[in-house]
Amino acid sequence: MSGAATRTFVEKLGGAPHSKESLRLWLRLLSCSMIIERRIRARLEEEFSTTLPRFDVLAALEREPDGLTMSQLSAALLVSNGNITGIVNRLIEDLLVVRTAESDDRRISTVRLTRKGREAFQRMARAHEQWIDRMFSGLTDNQISQLMKLLAAVRHSIEENPV
Amino acid sequence: MSGAATRTFVEKLGGAPHSKESLRLWLRLLSCSMIIERRIRARLEEEFSTTLPRFDVLAALEREPDGLTMSQLSAALLVSNGNITGIVNRLIEDLLVVRTAESDDRRISTVRLTRKGREAFQRMARAHEQWIDRMFSGLTDNQISQLMKLLAAVRHSIEENPV
DNA sequence: GCGCGATATTTTAAGTGTCAAGTTTCTACC
DNA sequence: GGTAGAAACTTGACACTTAAAATATCGCGC
Numbered sequence: 001m002s003g004a005a006t007r008t009f010v011e012k013l014g015g016a017p018h019s020k021e022s023l024r025l026w027l028r029l030l031s032c033s034m035i036i037e038r039r040i041r042a043r044l045e046e047e048f049s050t051t052l053p054r055f056d057v058l059a060a061l062e063r064e065p066d067g068l069t070m071s072q073l074s075a076a077l078l079v080s081n082g083n084i085t086g087i088v089n090r091l092i093e094d095l096l097v098v099r100t101a102e103s104d105d106r107r108i109s110t111v112r113l114t115r116k117g118r119e120a121f122q123r124m125a126r127a128h129e130q131w132i133d134r135m136f137s138g139l140t141d142n143q144i145s146q147l148m149k150l151l152a153a154v155r156h157s158i159e160e161n162p163v
Numbered sequence: 164m165s166g167a168a169t170r171t172f173v174e175k176l177g178g179a180p181h182s183k184e185s186l187r188l189w190l191r192l193l194s195c196s197m198i199i200e201r202r203i204r205a206r207l208e209e210e211f212s213t214t215l216p217r218f219d220v221l222a223a224l225e226r227e228p229d230g231l232t233m234s235q236l237s238a239a240l241l242v243s244n245g246n247i248t249g250i251v252n253r254l255i256e257d258l259l260v261v262r263t264a265e266s267d268d269r270r271i272s273t274v275r276l277t278r279k280g281r282e283a284f285q286r287m288a289r290a291h292e293q294w295i296d297r298m299f300s301g302l303t304d305n306q307i308s309q310l311m312k313l314l315a316a317v318r319h320s321i322e323e324n325p326v
Numbered sequence: 327g328c329g330c331g332a333t334a335t336t337t338t339a340a341g342t343g344t345c346a347a348g349t350t351t352c353t354a355c356c
Numbered sequence: 357g358g359t360a361g362a363a364a365c366t367t368g369a370c371a372c373t374t375a376a377a378a379t380a381t382c383g384c385g386c
Contacts, residue, residue: 021307022299023292026199028314033196034241035318036189039326045374053342070365083343085366090341107351107364129186131326136185138320144184147313150306151191155198157301163202163294208344216372233335243374248336250372270334270381 029154036135043131048124053077053087054096055128058113058121061097067112096120192317199298206294211287216240216250217259218291221276221284224260230275259283 041052060076061068068076074084088111091097096117099109113121136144204215223239224231231239237247251274254260259280262272276284299307 019292019296021304021311022296025299025307025310025314026295028311028318029192029196030200032314032317032321033192035321037193039321041374043326051341071363079342080344081365082345082367086342105352105364109365132189133185134324134326135321136188136317138323139316141184143313143316144188146309147188147317148184148191150310150313151188151195153302153306154195154299154310155191158195158198158202158298160301161297163206163297214371234333242372244335245337245375246373253371268334268382272335 036132039135040128040131043127044124047127048120050124053079053083054091055121055124057084057087057091058096058117059125061111061113062118062121062125065112067100067110069108069110073111091117199295202298203291203294206290207287210290211283213287216242216246217254218284218287220247220250220254221259221280222288224274224276225281225284225288228275230263230273232271232273236274254280 037052044050044052044055056077057073060073070081070084070088073088074081077084088097088099092099095114097111097113099111101109103110139147200215207213207215207218219240220236223236233244233247233251236251237244240247251260251262255262258277260274260276262274264272266273302310
């Protein structure tokens with residue numbers, strides 16, 4: 001099958017109106033978010049000697065004074081249960097969170113921020129917000145709101161067209 | 164791949180002019196690319212029993228009939244040198260690539276696709292393109308080209324404002 | 327020829343991520 | 357009240373990722 005024939009075949013199969021453009025868009029989207037994420041990870045490491053998953057766990061706990069169970073944490077971060085176990089264990093070693101068994105259901109353990117954890121998180125969150133603001137500072141308000149709309153359309157398209 | 168939970172603290176930060184908007188934009192960008200990436204990873208696993216990093220290595224090699232060195236590979240994929248070593252080792256076990264020392268500089272090893280690797284990659288690449296096209300099929304051509312422009316502006320802003 | 331810094335790569339240690347299997351505890355039904 | 361199955365969580369095996377240390381080789385100056 002020649003290249004041209006293959007392309008024709010593929011386009012008929014997928015009903016693909018703008019195939020190559022989609023791929024280019026995806027690569028550009030991925031590249032942007034990877035660059036930003038890398039910067040955030042690097043700054044978290046440099047300034048706070050911590051990692052993005054740790055930061056995310058602290059963020060989830062910060063708005064729940066009564067704590068979260070392991071399962072609630074894994075649901076909030078969209079990661080597996082076993083993954084949360086490891087991250088929380090390391091946060092406990094650093095005295096940033098505590099895990100207590102205070103429910104009458106003894107299978108459940110509740111994780112909550114310590115005072116040290118809350119203070120550390122607040123410092124990180126302030127810095128985090130400034131990094132992001134700085135990275136997007138080259139955009140106009142109009143560009144930002146257009147992007148918000150278009151990305152909402154992207155998410156809608158993804159959800160309407162499950163692969 | 165942590166991200167969805169970064170959203171948790173966005174509401175309570177006051178500060179720079181369009182600061183909250185930047186954060187929201189970042190979370191939306193991250194959320195879109197994470198959803199797409201997860202789908203691609205899941206499909207690669209289901210249909211081809213492979214992973215995204217493996218696919219990326221094969222893609223990089225497919226464009227270079229003469230092969231790439233380990234350093235060229237790590238530069239192409241923007242990952243560390245040691246990372247490439249492990250991925251290539253597993254691809255070699257699966258007979259999808261070969262590593263030969265054919266330069267007069269004996270430090271350098273050249274990695275290239277085998278016939279099996281090339282054929283496997285071409286099947287995957289066709290499927291990959293269809294998945295992406297399907298996911299973006301809810302967008303108009305105009306929305307796609309606007310997004311391309313705006314994401315180019317994002318990348319420009321990031322590069323002009325190093326954190 | 328010798329030595330020394332630079333370059334290419336691998337190895338190592340630690341963290342993150344998945345899934346599957348195992349453990350403990352609870353619940354519901356007989 | 358005993359037991360089967362569900363639920364919460366941990367553990368284990370494997371893959372990916374990084375930074376840093378280790379290894380091997382090269383090239384250059386003397």
